[in-house]
Amino acid sequence: MKSRIDWKKVVGAILLVTLVLSVIYSIIKIINAPSEGMALDESTRVKSDYVLMLVQCLLGLIVMAVPSFIEKKWMISIPNYMYILYFVFLYCAIYLGEVRNFYFVIPHWDTILHAFSGAMLGALGFSLVSTLNGSKRLKLNLSPFFVSLFAFCFALAAGTIWEIYEYTFDGLLSLNMQKFALEDGTLLVGRDALADTMKDLVVDALSALIISIIGFFTIKKDRLAKD
Known part of the structure; x- marks a missing residue:
């Protein structure tokens, strides 16, 4: 009998190897890449671009372990499909x-x-x-509405934390992850400077809201079926 492929481990291994190789690549490029102002054209990546790449890859290696940490710390079982989606997201983003x-x-x-x-x-x-x-250890029985509300707030909070991360490293490393400046270094003013961050938060909220609404009716339907 053929053993089933553990796609969580396969996808996780691909992501791990990819990020490790990317860390090595970015370090080499930081040494060899031109400094800002010395690039031949706008499409040429400079040292600060590879610093951002290195930070993102190192962060990716750290946050890869977050689901496993949550499982071990709070004895919560996270489905394999959530691991796979999470790893795919990190691969696509980083x-x-x-x-x-x-x-x-x-x-x-x-x-x-x-x-x-x-x-x-x-x-x-x-x-x-x-x-x-x-869970048998916790006496918790939330209504479909509060489950959906938690899911929505959880997603929105995570999106906000990501924007805080971008803001922090933009300041520490003189990056432009929040798109507050044009490619030529011109600083945006007023609403234009906020546009990228607010667009990201609005998209996070809308997609989380759609999932929350779907989840609400799914849970309600399942509970009615059990009754």
């Missing part, structure tokens, strides 16, 4: 987006990823509450 430059090559790549992450985190919120609802 390797394809940053290393392969999809953020600039593929139109609206950032918006697509925020929509995907909002939906994924909303689903993860449902998964966490469902696990707690079924």
Whole structure:
């Protein structure tokens, strides 16, 4: 009898190897890349671009372990499909987006990823509450509305934390992840400077809201069927 493929381990291994190789690549390029102002044209990546790449890849290696940490710390079972979705998101955001430059090559790549992450985190919120609802150690029985509300708030909070991360490293490393400046360094003013951040948060909220509404009616239907 053939053993079943553990896709969680396969996808996780691919992501791990990809990020490790990307860390090595970015370190080499930081040494060899031209400094800002010395690039031959606008498409040439400079040292600060590879510093951002290195930070993203190192962060990716750290956050890869977050689901496993949550499982061990709080004895919560996270479904394999959530692991796979999470690993795929990290691959698309860090390797394809940053290393392969999809953020600039593929139109609206950032918006697509925020929509995907909002939906994924909303689903993860449902998964966490469902696990707690079924736990014998906790006397918890939330209504479908509050489960949906938690899933929505969980996804939106995670999206906000990501924007805080971007803001922090923009300041520490003189980056432009929040798109507050044009490619030539011109600083945007007023609403234009906020546009990228607010668009990301709105997309996170809309995708999480859609998943929350779907989850609400799914849970309600399941409970009515049991009654």
